[in-house]
Amino acid sequence: MSTSDKNNKLYLTLFSVLVLAFICNLAFGNVMIPFSDVCKILATQSHEKSTWLYIVLDYRLPKALVAILTGVGLSISGLIMQTLFRNPLAGPYVLGLSSGASLGVAIVIMGSFLLPSFIADFLVNDYGILFGAFFGSLLVLILVFFVASKLKDTMSILIVGLMFSSLTSAIINVLTTFSSAEKLQKFTFWTLGSLGNLNKNQVALLTIVVLVGLLISFTIIKPLDGLLLGENYARSLGISIKKTRNISILATSILAGTITAFVGPIAFVGLAIPHMSKLIFQTSNHKILFMATLFLGAITMLVCDLISQMPGQSFTIPINAVTSILGAPVVIWLIIRKKGIR
Amino acid sequence: MITKAILKTENLNIGYTSKKSKIDIASNINLELEAGKLITLIGGNGIGKSTLLKTITSIIPALSGEVYLSDNKIATYTPESLAQYLSIVTTEKLPASNLTVSELIALGRHPYTNWIGNLTENDLNHIQNAINITNINHLQFKKYSEISDGQLQKVMIARALAQDTPLIILDEPTTHLDLFHKVAVFKLLKKLANENNKCILFSTHDIDLAIQLSDEMIVMTEEFCIQDQPCNLIEKGVFDSLFKDENIVFDKQYGKFIVK
Incomplete structure (x- = not known):
């Protein structure tokens, strides 16, 4: 059929763009490295210029991988949430996960006086923030699961998630009032997000977790298609709403929770990418949208990271600022052009 | 308990x-729905048809009493097996999406497809068959958001057909349609019941059409719920008590x- 031909062409285009974005991401930055040399380094793992070898393999390659994992994970969570809540403005963070993570990190950085001293001492290292973010989002996840089990209406979970967000940001505001400028700065840096601060073990861990989250997401492609008709029709087709809802929340939490813990809260990607996929492929079929979202998520984060490196300049701008500056206009444009929001 | 009722x-x-209260809407309902x-x-607004x-x-x-589907209690069916016996068409508005008409109809094959929803040759045949019977070939590549209410109603019926269930239940499928489209939907449902041996139950406020075209009618009032052939119901004078207004x-x- 002609539609599948068209889709295959689009996949091919996206794949080429992805490869291009990946190589550009490795080539451009503070130090410019020619494409041919990047390819040579990737292929042979050796180069006469040891600084280039170091920059590509030890710095830019892990960062590019993290960018891909982040883009893919957040975008897929956004896609799931938009279908589950039948709300085009839902994203991975509607469940309040990033607020939970922020609260965890805020407590670790600024509220250590609240914790017993042996825990506070334990958390004063690089992994402290990771722990804080992870347990923060885990706590919110457990609360959301608890509330979801009491509620029949999927829509109300959305509101509960928003309430959690407000609550946690209020607590964070209180904490900032009592903290020193230095701690406040450290917290602010975390909220700006960073793709490049992960060591090899952390990148490996993130890769595994994102793959697990994606595998779980793949199992609900079919029920998500059924949910396009609304919950009653979906039920009449033999779909268990509760099971689908729980798997969706689980997959989103694993993906968005872990990604936020490792790279900080990354705005807009999860919201905007699923819409881009829907606009480009003009479909609601989740099999196609999942593929499209994987490609577009990876490409977008690689490009955003490229911009944040400010090629040729000696400084970088925070990744969360780039995604917001690019993402906000996209979302506004989508809302104005409401036909595209499906 | 052996009957030929589905x-x-x-x-x-x-x-x-x-938690606190129980709201009774109607009681002592005994119905038998047969194939073909x-x-x-029918019944006034708020009488409990949708319930x-x-x-x-x-x-x-149910508050009490039993519903039997093919001689088994309906509660014993898993959602998946129930979906192969019973399909529905509701009045609820579909959430916005990019689905095309044929994709929407294809969703009717959900109870039969594998974990990722791949359509087999058999599934495609059922979908094409549903499209042919409802005569919507010209619509199949359009987005469902771009077609009229009357066309959408046919599409939703086609979706239920693709689900290939002996029983199809529709909630007010003719509401919001003009007379031409009401008749078209009635005739289509009649054809499906009589020629394809489906059992079709639907609620409607178009009593005149229902009397002319139904094989059987269920009349709900506050006092009773009765099932019979339209001519018998007329003879029994059931319709006189349908509306509590002397002017009708x-x-x-x-x-x-x-109207007097």
Whole structure:
């Protein structure tokens, strides 16, 4: 059929763009490295210029991988949430996960006086923030699961998630009032997000977790298609709403929770990418949208990271600022052009 | 208990329960729905037609009494197996999406497809068959958001057909349609029941059409819920008690309501 031909062409285009974005991401930055040399380094793992070898393999390659994992994970969570809540403005963070993570990190950085001293001492290292973010989002996840089990209406979970967000940001505001400028700065840096601060073990861990989250997401492609008709029709087709809802929340939490813990809260990607996929492929079929979202998520984060490196300049701008500056206009444009929001 | 009824209710009481109270809507309902018959459900607004349909489609639980589907209690069916017996067409608005008409109809094959929803040759045949019977070939590549209400109703019926169930239950499928499209939907449902041996139950306010075209009717009032052939119901004078208003009377000769 002609539609599948068209889709295959689009996949091919996206794949080429992805490869291009990946190589550009490795080539451009503070130090410019020619494409041919990047390819040579990737292929042979050796180069006469040891600084280039170091920059590509030890710095830019892990960062590019993290960018891909982040883009893919957040975008897929956004896609799931938009279908589950039948709300085009839902994203991975509607469940309040990033607020939970922020609260965890805020407590670790600024509220250590609240914790017993042996825990506070334990958390004063690089992994402290990771722990804080992870347990923060885990706590919110457990609360959301608890509330979801009491509620029949999927829509109300959305509101509960928003309430959690407000609550946690209020607590964070209180904490900032009592903290020193230095701690406040450290917290602010975390909220700006960073793709490049992960060591090899952390990148490996993130890769595994994102793959697990994606595998779980793949199992609900079919029920998500059924949910396009609304919950009653979906039920009449033999779909268990509760099971689908729980798997969706689980997959989103694993993906968005872990990604936020490792790279900080990354705005807009999860919201905007699923819409881009829907606009480009003009479909609601989740099999196609999942593929499209994987490609577009990876490409977008690689490009955003490229911009944040400010090629040729000696400084970088925070990744969360780039995604917001690019993402906000996209979302506004989508809302104005409401036909595209499906 | 052997009957040829596909769906049967026994002393069914319907209504809603909340933590504090129980709201009875109708009680003592005994129905038998058989294959090959077009059965319409009529009654005034708020009398409990939708509640009855929701109860027998297992969307809400019965207060008491039993619903039997092919001689087994409906509660014993898993959602997946129920989906192969019973398909529905509701009045609810579809959430916005990019689905095309043929994709929407294809969703009817959900109970039969594998974990990722791949359509087999057999599934595609059922979908094409549903499209042919409902005569919507010209619509299949359009987005469902771009077609008219009357066309969408046919598409939703085609979706239920693709689900390939012996029983199809529709909630007010003719509301919001003009007379031409009402008749078209009625005729389509009649054809499906009589020629494709489906059992079709639907609620409607188009009593005149229902009397002319249904094989059987279920009349719900506050006092009773009765199932019979339209001519018998007319003879029994059931329709006279349908509306509690002296100005609306039923004319037996023409089989329609007249306003004095």
